[in-house]
Amino acid sequence: MAELSQQTLWMLAVRDKRDRQAFSAMFDHFAPRLKGMIMRSGIAAHQAEEIVQDVMLTVWRKASMFDPHRAQVSAWIYQIARNRQIDMVRKERRPEPEDLIEDPGAELDASQILALEQEATELKNALSRLSGEQREMIEKAYLGELTHQEISTQTGLPLGTIKSRIRLGLERLRHELKGIR
Amino acid sequence: MSAITHHTPDAMLAAYAAGSLPQPFALVVASHVSLCVHCRVALEAHHSAGGAVLETVDQVAVSGNLKAYLLARLDTPFTPQPVVKRSGIFPGPVMEAMKGRAPRWKALGAGVRQDILMASNAGSVRLLYIPAGQAVPDHSHGGLELTLVLQGSFTDETGAFGIGDLEVADEDLDHTPVAGPGEACICLAATDAPLRFNSLIPRLLQPLFRI
Numbered sequence: 001m002a003e004l005s006q007q008t009l010w011m012l013a014v015r016d017k018r019d020r021q022a023f024s025a026m027f028d029h030f031a032p033r034l035k036g037m038i039m040r041s042g043i044a045a046h047q048a049e050e051i052v053q054d055v056m057l058t059v060w061r062k063a064s065m066f067d068p069h070r071a072q073v074s075a076w077i078y079q080i081a082r083n084r085q086i087d088m089v090r091k092e093r094r095p096e097p098e099d100l101i102e103d104p105g106a107e108l109d110a111s112q113i114l115a116l117e118q119e120a121t122e123l124k125n126a127l128s129r130l131s132g133e134q135r136e137m138i139e140k141a142y143l144g145e146l147t148h149q150e151i152s153t154q155t156g157l158p159l160g161t162i163k164s165r166i167r168l169g170l171e172r173l174r175h176e177l178k179g180i181r
Numbered sequence: 182m183s184a185i186t187h188h189t190p191d192a193m194l195a196a197y198a199a200g201s202l203p204q205p206f207a208l209v210v211a212s213h214v215s216l217c218v219h220c221r222v223a224l225e226a227h228h229s230a231g232g233a234v235l236e237t238v239d240q241v242a243v244s245g246n247l248k249a250y251l252l253a254r255l256d257t258p259f260t261p262q263p264v265v266k267r268s269g270i271f272p273g274p275v276m277e278a279m280k281g282r283a284p285r286w287k288a289l290g291a292g293v294r295q296d297i298l299m300a301s302n303a304g305s306v307r308l309l310y311i312p313a314g315q316a317v318p319d320h321s322h323g324g325l326e327l328t329l330v331l332q333g334s335f336t337d338e339t340g341a342f343g344i345g346d347l348e349v350a351d352e353d354l355d356h357t358p359v360a361g362p363g364e365a366c367i368c369l370a371a372t373d374a375p376l377r378f379n380s381l382i383p384r385l386l387q388p389l390f391r392i
């Protein structure tokens with residue numbers, strides 16, 4: 001387990017042991033990034049901090065929903081952040097897909113988690129290798145600044161390999177997937 | 182069970198992940214993802230891309246007391262929002278939009294029924310019930326129309342759609358969906374503009390039924 005990323009170890013400690021020190025470390029890492037991301041949408045610093053607080057509180061409260069086999073910590077927090085920002089700024093609840101819940105007794109599969117982390121790191125590296133303009137477009141797309149008509153699927157981010165890894169992570173939930181195709 | 186063959190376009194999934202997809206379409210996409218592993222995987226991949234953006238975005242320092250204030254709130258009791266579960270053919274997000282109730286069908290004539298779940302400036306979402314073999318009046322639309330099959334099937338000029346399939350019809354498509362044989366076809370349909378029916382009578386009825 002020692003090879004897992006610091007972020008995953010923090011999040012598992014929060015999820016399984018309600019570890020406040022780990023949560024505090026996560027806050028130090030993510031809060032300035034969340035504030036930066038939220039302010040990019042033109043939200044004032046004061047309200048951005050309210051949203052940051054709400055996102056991190058949601059991370060604490062919904063920690064049991066975190067499944068490192070199919071989402072790395074940053075992806076999970078990104079999703080929470082987009083939801084909370086919409087709920088709080090637009091005052092409407094964004095419809096969300098049904099949750100798939102892992103059997104709480106299931107053992108961690110470190111090799112799956114590691115492989116997913118590796119793909120996520122690749123994705124981050126790919127993003128930083130892009131030209132300024134391409135990167136700007138991707139940031140705009142994921143910060144909600146583009147409509148779906150404006151989002152080109154040829155963004156230059158290779159999502160193919162991470163998809164096959166996520167699919168393996170989802171297959172752990174065979175029981176949950178019964179009613180799904 | 183047949184496999185889903187018509188999926189959410191990738192750009193639409195990315196916009197849904199980012200929160201820029203209009204609410205009516207977001208409900209259809211969330212419902213399709215609830216039924217479709219393929220699109221759930223793709224959506225989670227977009228979350229990963231969003232996570233990469235979050236990791237690399239320009240940071241802005243937070244106020245010194247924000248963390249202490251948050252840590253003090255961790256023990257505040259809270260009631261989790263109740264999760265509305267799937268019921269029969271209706272996925273969780275649809276049940277949530279119906280506030281847990283059964284559909285309240287309103288007759289539109291010729292056995293076709295609808296239940297409007299959401300209608301605003303951003304567009305509308307409704308459930309449609311079309312008896313087996315029945316055609317939905319030939320219509321084109323001012324904007325985009327998403328249709329997700331929940332029961333039965335339909336075919337139109339572009340292909341055949343079964344349970345879980347998502348049709349994306351843009352304003353250029355002038356189509357006549359026909360419900361397949363067997364069970365009545367029940368769909369979740371969203372538009373970002375009012376529908377315009379091509380035949381005279383439905384057009385007259387349009388203001389009355391909001392179709």
Ligand SMILES: [Zn+2]
Pocket residue numbers: 185187188189213217218219220221
């Ligand atoms: Zn799909």
